[in-house]
Structure formats: C-alpha cells, structure tokens
Amino acid sequence: MSTAIETPRSTETLNYLNTKYGWKSWLFTTDHKRIAILYLISISFFFLLGGIFAMLVRLELATPAGDLFNSDTYNKLFTMHGIVMIFFFLIPSIPATLGNFLIPMMIGAKDLAFPRINLLSWYIYIVAGLIAVGTMAYGGVDTGWTFYPPFSSTYSRTYVVAAAIAVFVSGFSSILTGLNFIVTIHKMRAPGMTFDRLPLFVWAHYATSLIQLLGTPVVAITIALLGLERIFHVGIFDPAIGGDPILFQHLFWFYSHPAVYIMILPGMGVINEIVACFSRKRPFGYPFIAGSSIGIAVLGFLVWGHHMFVTGQSMYASLVFSLLSMAVAVPSAIKVFNWTATMYKGSIRFETPMLYAFGFIGLFTIGGLTGLFLATLATNVHLTDTYFVVAHFHYVMVGGMVLGYLGGLHFWWPKITGRMYPEFWGKLSALIVFVGFNFTFFPQFLAGYAGMPRRYHAYAPEYQVFNVMSTAGASVLGIGFTLPLIYLIWSLFYGPKAPANPWGAKGLEWETSSPPPTYNFDTPPVMNEEAYNYSGDDTGVHVG
Amino acid sequence: MEQQFSSAQLGMWAFLLTEIMFFGGMFGAYTVYRSMYPGAFQSTTHYMNVTLGMANTLVLIASSLTMALAVRSAQVDNQKMLRIMIVLTLFFGFVFLGIKGYEYHEKWVEHLIPGPHFEYNVPNYAHQAQILFFLYFAMTGTHALHMVIGAGLLTYLLIKSYKGSFSSHYYTPVEIIGLYWHFVDIVWIFLFPLLYLIGAHLHA
Ligand SMILES: [Cu+2]
Numbered sequence: 001m002s003t004a005i006e007t008p009r010s011t012e013t014l015n016y017l018n019t020k021y022g023w024k025s026w027l028f029t030t031d032h033k034r035i036a037i038l039y040l041i042s043i044s045f046f047f048l049l050g051g052i053f054a055m056l057v058r059l060e061l062a063t064p065a066g067d068l069f070n071s072d073t074y075n076k077l078f079t080m081h082g083i084v085m086i087f088f089f090l091i092p093s094i095p096a097t098l099g100n101f102l103i104p105m106m107i108g109a110k111d112l113a114f115p116r117i118n119l120l121s122w123y124i125y126i127v128a129g130l131i132a133v134g135t136m137a138y139g140g141v142d143t144g145w146t147f148y149p150p151f152s153s154t155y156s157r158t159y160v161v162a163a164a165i166a167v168f169v170s171g172f173s174s175i176l177t178g179l180n181f182i183v184t185i186h187k188m189r190a191p192g193m194t195f196d197r198l199p200l201f202v203w204a205h206y207a208t209s210l211i212q213l214l215g216t217p218v219v220a221i222t223i224a225l226l227g228l229e230r231i232f233h234v235g236i237f238d239p240a241i242g243g244d245p246i247l248f249q250h251l252f253w254f255y256s257h258p259a260v261y262i263m264i265l266p267g268m269g270v271i272n273e274i275v276a277c278f279s280r281k282r283p284f285g286y287p288f289i290a291g292s293s294i295g296i297a298v299l300g301f302l303v304w305g306h307h308m309f310v311t312g313q314s315m316y317a318s319l320v321f322s323l324l325s326m327a328v329a330v331p332s333a334i335k336v337f338n339w340t341a342t343m344y345k346g347s348i349r350f351e352t353p354m355l356y357a358f359g360f361i362g363l364f365t366i367g368g369l370t371g372l373f374l375a376t377l378a379t380n381v382h383l384t385d386t387y388f389v390v391a392h393f394h395y396v397m398v399g400g401m402v403l404g405y406l407g408g409l410h411f412w413w414p415k416i417t418g419r420m421y422p423e424f425w426g427k428l429s430a431l432i433v434f435v436g437f438n439f440t441f442f443p444q445f446l447a448g449y450a451g452m453p454r455r456y457h458a459y460a461p462e463y464q465v466f467n468v469m470s471t472a473g474a475s476v477l478g479i480g481f482t483l484p485l486i487y488l489i490w491s492l493f494y495g496p497k498a499p500a501n502p503w504g505a506k507g508l509e510w511e512t513s514s515p516p517p518t519y520n521f522d523t524p525p526v527m528n529e530e531a532y533n534y535s536g537d538d539t540g541v542h543v544g
Numbered sequence: 545m546e547q548q549f550s551s552a553q554l555g556m557w558a559f560l561l562t563e564i565m566f567f568g569g570m571f572g573a574y575t576v577y578r579s580m581y582p583g584a585f586q587s588t589t590h591y592m593n594v595t596l597g598m599a600n601t602l603v604l605i606a607s608s609l610t611m612a613l614a615v616r617s618a619q620v621d622n623q624k625m626l627r628i629m630i631v632l633t634l635f636f637g638f639v640f641l642g643i644k645g646y647e648y649h650e651k652w653v654e655h656l657i658p659g660p661h662f663e664y665n666v667p668n669y670a671h672q673a674q675i676l677f678f679l680y681f682a683m684t685g686t687h688a689l690h691m692v693i694g695a696g697l698l699t700y701l702l703i704k705s706y707k708g709s710f711s712s713h714y715y716t717p718v719e720i721i722g723l724y725w726h727f728v729d730i731v732w733i734f735l736f737p738l739l740y741l742i743g744a745h746l747h748a
Pocket of ligand 1: 256257260303304306307
C-alpha cells in the first residue's frame with residue numbers, strides 16, 4: 001500500500017468545503033479543488049446553453065421544410081451550438097474540472113504549481129464566456145464555429161469580431177491550464193511517484209496540456225488576424241488583394257484538429273481509471289497506453305489537411321495527410337484493445353461509472369472507425385460536408401468525451417462532494433444516455449451517406465425519416481443529461497456520506513478523506529508501489 | 545524555495561514555447577506569401593528604413609546585455625547595480641519603442657498602411673504589397689506589444705528591488721522576466737532580416 005497515514009476522522013472534520021464560508025472564500029480561492037468546482041458550475045451552464053441550441057436545431061430539422069426558423073437564424077443556432085460546446089464546454093470540460101481537482105491529488109501534491117494562475121485562468125474563461133453570451137444576446141454570429149473567410153471577414157453581417165474575441169480570450173485560459181498541469185506534473189510529484197507510476201489519467205492530461213500549449217496560440221493569432229482583417233477591411237486572407245483564404249483553413253486546423261484530442265484524451269484518461277478499478281486489474285499494457293497518449297498528441301499535429309481534401313490543396317499533400325490521419329488510428333486502437341484486455345478475466349462490476357466506460361469504448365470505436373472513412377481520400381470526397389461528418393464527430397465528442405466526463409464525474413463524485421449519488425438513478429440515466437445517443441446520431445450516418453448536406457435548415461423530403469429519428473433521440477438524450485443534473489444536486493443534500501474509498505480503487509486520491517482536507521493529505525504521501533496494484537498484497541503479482 | 549524557482553523557470557519556458565507558436569502562425573503566413581509573391585515582397589524592402597531597423601537591433605542587443613547583467617547583479621546581491629541595470633534595460637526598451645513609433649509614422653506619411661488609403665508606386669504589386677505591410681504591422685505590432693508588457697514587468701521588478709525583495713537567495717522574478725525579455729529580443733532578431741534585409745541589396 002502507499003503510505004498515507006490514516007487518521008480516524010469524525011464525520012464533521014474540516015475539509016476543503018467547510019474550512020471557509022462565504023462567496024469571497026470561493027471567488028478568491030487558490031485551492032485547486034474549489035477552482036475545479038467553479039469550473040464545474042460554469043461549464044455546466046454552457047453545456048445547458050449549447051444543449052438548448054442543439055435542441056432548437058433538431059426541432060427545425062424535424063420537418064424537411066425550413067418552417068421553424070429562417071435560414072439566418074438557423075445558421076446562428078448551429079454556429080453558437082458549436083462555439084459554446086467546443087470552446088466553452090468540451091475543451092475545459094474534463095481538464096478544468098476533474099483534471100484540476102485530481103491531478104495534484106493523484107501525484108500527491110498540495111496544489112497545482114501555480115495556484116494563482118489557476119484562478120486567473122478561470123477568470124479569463126469567465127470573461128470569455130461573458131463576451132460569448134453577450135454576443136449571442138445581441139444577435140449572435142452565423143459563420144459556423146470554424147470562422148472561414150472570406151464569409152467571416154467580409155460578407156457575414158453578424159457579430160463575428162465579438163465572437164472571435166471570445167474565442168481568442170478563452171484560448172488563454174486553456175493555455176494557462178495546460179502550462180500549469182505540465183509544470184505540476186514535472187515538479188510536484190510526491191517521493192516515489194515516478195513517471196512510470198503516474199496514473200494514466202495524469203499521462204492523458206500531460207499529452208492534452210502539450211496540445212494546449214502548442215496548438216492554442218496558433219488559433220489565437222489566426223483568429224486575431226481574421227478580426228483585424230474584418231475591422232480594417234484589408235488583410236492577409238483577403239482574395240481581393242491576392243490573399244489566400246485557404247491559408248486561414250491551414251492555420252485554423254493546425255490547432256483545431258489537435259483540439260479534437262484536447263476533447264478526447266482526457267476522456268480516455270478517465271476511462272483508464274474506471275476500467276482498471278471496476279475490473280480489479282492493473283491496466284493491460286500500461287506503458288503502451290501512456291505512450292499512445294503522447295503518440296496521439298504528436299501525430300495530431302500532422303493531420304490537419306484532412307479537413308481540406310476538397311479545397312484544392314495539392315494532391316500529394318492530401319495523400320500524405322490521408323496516410324497520417326489513418327496512422328492516428330494506431331494509438332487509438334492500442335487504447336481500445338488495452339481497455340478490452342484489461343477487462344478480460346477481470347472481476348467486473350457494473351456500477352454507473354463502468355456503464356459509462358462501456359458506452360465510451362463502444363461509441364468511441366464507432367466514432368474512430370468512421371474517422372477512417374473520412375480519412376480515405378475517395379470516400380471523403382463523397383462524404384465531405386454531409387451528416388456523416390456530423391455523426392462522426394459527435395460519436396467522438398459526445399459518445400466519447402461527454403460520456404467520459406459523466407463517467408468520471410460519477411466515479412469521483414464521492415471524493416469531490418463527500419456524498420454518494422443514488423446508484424439506481426445513475427445506472428438508469430447512463431442507459432438512457434446511451435440509447436438516446438445512438439438514436440440521435442446513428443441515423444445521421446445514414447442520412448449523410450445518402451447525401452444529406454450539413455448546415456441547411458431545409459432538406460429533401462427523402463431524408464425526413466432519419467431526421468425524425470434523430471430529433472426523437474435527441475429528446476431522449478436530453479432527458480438522460482437532465483437526470484444527473486437533478487440527482488447529483490439532490491445527493492449534495494440527501495445522499496449518504498461517502499467513505500474515503502467507496503470503490504476500493506487504487507491511487508493516492510483515494511487515500512485521503514472524502515471530501516479531502518484543504519491541503520489534500522494530512523501527511524505528505526509517499527508512493528512506494530506500482531500504480532494500480534489491484535493484484536493485492538496477497539499474491540504479490542506485479543504485471544509490467 | 546528551490547522547487548518554487550525551478551517550477552517558475554519551467555513555467556516560463558513552457559510559456560515561451562506557447563509564444564513561439566503564437567509568432568509561428570505569423571511567420572508561417574509570411575513564408576507562404578513570400579513564396580507566392582516573391583517579387584512583390586522584394587519590392588517592399590525598398591520602403592523599409594534599414595538604418596533605423598539596424599539601430600533598433602543594436603538597441604535591443606544592448607538591452608539583452610543589461611538584462612543579463614541585472615540577473616547577475618541579483619545573483620551576487622549587488623542591489624545598486626541591479627537597479628541601474630533594470631533602469632538601463634527599460635531605457636533601451638523605450639528607445640526601441642520610440643524608434644519603432646517613428647517608423648510607423650513614416651509608413652503613415654507614405655500611405656503604406658494597408659487599407660483604403662494604401663498607395664504603392666509599383667503598379668504590378670499594388671495589391672500584393674499590402675499583404676506584406678499587413679504582416680509587417682501585425683508582426684512588429686505584436687512584438688511591440690510584447691515590449692510594452694516587458695516594460696511593465698521591468699517596472700514591477702524595479703519597484704520590488706527598491707523594496708529590497710531580491711537577494712542572492714531569491715531572484716526568481718528577475719530571472720524569469722529576464723528570460724521573457726531575451727525571448728522578445730530574439731523575435732526581433734528574426735523579424736529584422738525577414739522584413740528589412742532580404743533582397744534589399746537588389747535596389748541599390
Ligand atoms: Cu481533424
């Protein structure tokens with residue numbers, strides 16, 4: 001066992017939640033756990049907002065005619081759905097909440113390396129969020145979340161600059177979080193917590209942070225240049241003076257493809273922890289899972305051109321991008337195989353987090369494999385800008401990251417809040433989410449394959465059957481997402497008190513009380529065994 | 545304390561990595577357009593004030609030296625020298641910004657600001673040269689913004705040093721702000737030849 005000396009605690013001992021009260025103790029806190037809670041509340045708001053936009057989009061698409069909204073409003077709806085979900089929910093989701101809360105605890109530290117910068121990054125996020133909400137309140141933006149010029153720079157009559165500023169500012173929040181994690185993981189590890197003993201959750205966040213550090217500034221400057229171009233009516237993407245709008249796409253996707261991995265790697269990190277715990281086994285192939293996180297981060301920077309196969313970029317470039325995009329499947333598949341192999345002959349328990357993990361593995365596999373269809377040049381030409389693409393990335397982003405986020409939230413909920421959530425309701429909503437999700441997005445593969453283009457508010461009647469299914473599924477999914485909101489809040493007041501380690505999980509975060517004390521551990525922990533020593537002390541078997 | 549120092553240092557290096565990518569976007573755009581429109585880009589060097597650019601390069605190199613000496617002074621506990629060096633670095637920083645401002649003014653007078661009032665007397669390149677000047681202002685402007693932020697940080701150091709915050713035991717802020725300052729100088733070392741020098745001799 002790792003040695004953190006357990007002191008017997010009464011139920012009302014001091015923890016990070018009850019040492020200080022009042023709004024000031026929250027808004028000026030530098031405790032990574034409290035900042036994680038601030039993030040949790042803020043991203044939940046944006047998830048709700050983005051979800052409302054999604055429901056309106058699905059409502060419009062229930063019928064082939066553009067009857068509920070006119071095309072301009074519809075364009076704004078899907079744009080704001082994209083901007084909110086990507087920049088204000090998915091990118092901060094797991095890193096800023098679970099990562100923020102858990103990384104210092106998992107490596108046995110008191111806090112992140114730069115607690116004040118951590119708080120600063122939340123404030124930057126809030127400023128960006130307010131600008132975004134303000135933009136939407138004033139009438140929104142209709143360029144799609146990708147801001148392609150020359151539409152965004154010249155022709156759009158909506159609030160492009162304001163939206164661009166919101167995205168630009170939010171980028172700095174993301175950069176600071178990544179920077180903080182990298183320094184923390186390098187410098188703050190407890191004695192004995194070597195890199196080959198790091199929880200895989202931490203490895204995943206390390207890879208994520210590298211992307212945040214190296215990718216985000218590129219999109220920031222690109223969007224800044226676009227904003228300048230729009231304000232001063234002249235710029236480097238303007239075809240009227242010989243500028244190249246395609247250059248914007250190159251720069252944009254140089255970040256925004258890796259950003260996809262900001263939105264999936266942390267989810268994979270969560271799944272590693274859950275699968276190991278609920279299979280009672282050390283993750284199969286630990287070094288390969290850790291290495292594949294880094295591999296995905298590195299390869300992710302070399303594949304952006306797959307978004308541009310039909311823009312007229314050089315065919316040779318397309319070939320290389322196609323090949324490299326398929327190469328990303330290798331580290332991704334390594335992860336899926338390793339999760340499966342971890343479960344093999346494990347003693348599996350089917351609690352809520354594990355249900356989400358099952359959902360993640362299945363849906364991410366579908367999302368990943370359909371990515372190969374899109375990475376293949378010939379099929380890409382047919383599928384570009386159809387609902388097939390929409391279905392593909394929702395399988396990864398929602399089926400992957402959101403399920404990973406919910407799974408992780410349930411897994412660590414007892415640690416974070418000190419309360420157990422109601423298991424029955426947890427399982428039920430995990431099931432509803434899974435069914436609703438597939439109902440919503442699987443028909444979109446079919447519609448897209450049959451040729452239905454994305455981003456139109458009206459469509460040919462033969463696609464209606466897919467869209468009705470999708471809209472119906474979205475309502476089910478909506479219920480599935482609403483239930484946790486209700487019962488998790490309920491559990492804060494009425495849930496049974498959580499023990500320090502309700503799942504019998506390994507990892508330093510489980511060796512301190514629930515909720516943890518302000519400085520995480522009563523005595524500085526020392527790690528003196530392999531990570532994930534589920535084999536137990538009785539057998540002494542250490543794999544790997 | 546030791547851990548704090550090495551954390552702060554690693555943090556600054558990580559931040560500079562971010563900065564490299566930030567400027568990298570613009571350097572990338574520059575490279576693309578330079579290879580697309582070599583003639584137009586070459587013609588613009590004629591409008592760059594190489595003398596002032598050279599002067600600014602020397603000023604920045606001097607400021608890097610004084611910055612390094614400031615760090616050294618903190619390490620050996622020489623408080624007076626520390627303050628002198630910070631003030632000198634600040635001074636060079638402002639000289640740079642002053643010269644840069646004068647150059648911008650020149651561009652304004654010569655109608656070389658991209659936009660509706662842009663005028664360029666090489667008719668074939670009238671459009672494309674705007675791209676270069678847009679990049680010129682974006683890159684040197686971003687660089688100047690970094691200088692202004694650097695000046696703010698140096699002022700903070702100066703105030704702190706008057707309060708006697710730094711010693712041979714604790715000089716983390718001097719060291720990491722120094723790193724930042726050197727980085728901003730190095731960016732200029734790349735900007736100067738790219739924007740002012742390449743092909744300039746062809747117009748002699
Ligand atoms: Cu991509």
